[in-house]
Amino acid sequence: MNPLKGTYLSRRLSSFYLSVSARHSRCNSTSATPPADGHLPSVASSEILRTKREAGLRTPGIKWADEDSSAPTRIIVGGRETRKMNTYQAIRDAMSIALAKDESTVVFGEDVAFGGVFRCTMGLAEEFGKERVFNTPLTEQGIAGFGIGLALMGHTAIAEIQFADYILPAFDQIVNEAAKIRYRSGGGYNAGGLTIRTPTMSVGHGALYHSQSPEGFFMGASGLKVVIPRSPIQAKGLLLSSIRDPNPVIFMEPKILYRSAVEQVPIDDYELPLGEAEVLIPGSDLTLLTWGTPVYHCETALHLLQSPPPELQPVIPASLRSANIELIDLRSILPWDVKTVAESVSRTGRLVIVHEAGMTAGVGAEISAEIQKRCFLKLNAPVRRVTGWDLPVGLQYEKFNIPDAIRILDAVVETLAY
């Protein structure tokens, strides 16, 4: 079966696929043998990443913990330092700050004491003690329930579920207890101190139980927040916000970005806002909305649109190449930033949503329904979703399952030409 069959552009592109894969273009979906740690070529060269100190310190929306939040926002970069970190190091940095600043903070999960399978908790047990950073049994439902109990006692509980695929045994605890306890106790109790970190999205060869994106399953659980960062700076700021947010938060970390995304991360304590999307590239002709790993596939697709390689030129009308595409990183899945997205689509008249989870009842379904309602008369084309197929993530052909730059480009071209 050819999963690409049926889309006009993709059929024409199949030869392009094969030819570029041979010369390792920046189009990530074509790399023939990915390295074992899941290197993603498009991330390494991404212009979205803030790889200079100045740029890192000028991250939009950054709120320094040592500055009075009521004072007017100002960006002072002098006197602040950054350090080159990848995503797992930035996440470790955030947890280290949380552990140092709040004595009630504990970090626990499967194998976190020796650093965790993705190294996010490396050295934390040595630094803060085994009573505060400890291994749990392989017991996801128990971990979630245990964390809720801790949070009910006013503690800051940072739980790790080793893979987002394993969060499903804990689904009941998260949806029925963590999300509802504030409401059902009339505000008497809350699990706001609970943050559940979990690696998510595909890694190239994770297959059925290591490459899923379950964020959509939690979307109906009011009382909960769901956050997915795209880079080290984002991961640190959003994780610190999540830990301190007085609501339970599921913090999903795109696992392929743990090592491949590198930025100059401010070493001070700072937060980034929850519930707010970020416009990465402003534009006026189409809104391209995504979160997590596909942010970089979208960036690649925009490069391909602007200056298509010779193999693609015949299928990309010259008139579309200068289109201004607005790229938005949603960042918070629940609650999602309707305002920013609706405002953007009202200007551009077109929306393409990209996510790795399957299409049916995915997060894109909720967003497109709401946007079609709010922007109905402004839309020039149907809202388009580029998602994983409604299939289990198979071991083989994982790269055909996730939305890659070519499928995104296809959807963008079709939506522009609608």
Add this chain to the structure above:
Amino acid sequence: MASLARVRLAPRLPAGLRVQVRSVQTTADLTQLRDKPSDPSQPITVKLHEDSFQSYLCDKPDLEVQVTGEELLTMYKEMQTMRRMEMAADALYKAKLIRGFCHLAIGQEAVSVGLEHGITKDDRVITAYRCHPFAVLRGGTIKGVIGELLGRQAGMSHGKGGSMHIFTPSFFGGNGIVGAQVPIGAGVSFAQKYMGEKTCTFALYGDGASNQGQVFEAYNMAKLWNLPTVFVCENNKYGMGTSAARSSSNTEYFKRGDKIPGLQVNGMDILATKHAVEYARKWTVDDQNGPLLLEFVTYRYGGHSMSDPGTTYRTREEVQRMRSTQDPIRGLQKYIEEWGVANEQELKQLDKEAKAEVDAAVEEAKASPEPLIKDLWTDIYYKNTEPPYMRGREREEVHHY
């Protein structure tokens, strides 16, 4: 299935012969008076029946216990009040004033009142849906419980939760998902240990919930980390409509913690339950022995919930026999009268007071208004961290924060 059931039930012995298989007594009035000083303020010494406890990997508690006459009367009054409250809930439900789910603990009063008398104010309790007495005893009010059941503002969760959702600062609620409260209780007790508090958590569940996977996950974590968790199985012999023997391969619930020691307790004699709770508290807090499993063998007179008449899976005779021979309140009443603490007239007076207290609370709760429509949208997220709006049924109902 039917034949399978017959095979399993065939070896059931007549009640008189069952003594050969040693198990705890569930008779409420077998405690004997040993010594009663003439000064009524001095504690009475009594001896619990030798079959009040069965132990697993630990020693049985001492059978000789001391109790003051005043405490006996307090316990009596509280048990009567709790039963009256549950009866009032039953009546309000049948009058269609209480809607939704409602699980009553009539017959199990020796567990809730005995627990409260064996612990301190700073210990924590978390239980399942049969939770009304615990909520009152842990610092709530009857008006608050009945108000919650009625869905009124006077309810302990402001009428937004209902029967299974009542909390106090030391009581982590009624919880409606079978078994879900048990790992939460383990987390609560971890916090107690972490903070160096000299307290423990009693995590209660029923014989039905004993078969939930997460109960075993909680056992394992509690034992692994030596947490001050007392796992309390209220074995009322039926998980909804299925008897313990038909649902559990091992009905000795106190032995199901593997390496966690356990104690099976006569859950109908309040002196035994209180004594067992004190034993568990000493085990977990004073001696820091890690978790303990308590199994209270008790009985619920009513159905599982209001929609269950409670007679399709057990005989009316069985319920009648339990009520007439093993009732925990009657058992305590007998102690009080036989040991000369109070006479029948004085106890009748306490009954009247209990009824009057409940009746007054019911009237107050009924007078309380229902929650305001705008309260539907509060307490979902922490104030000022909500999404910009939440949907209602139609455009006019969309709530903007």
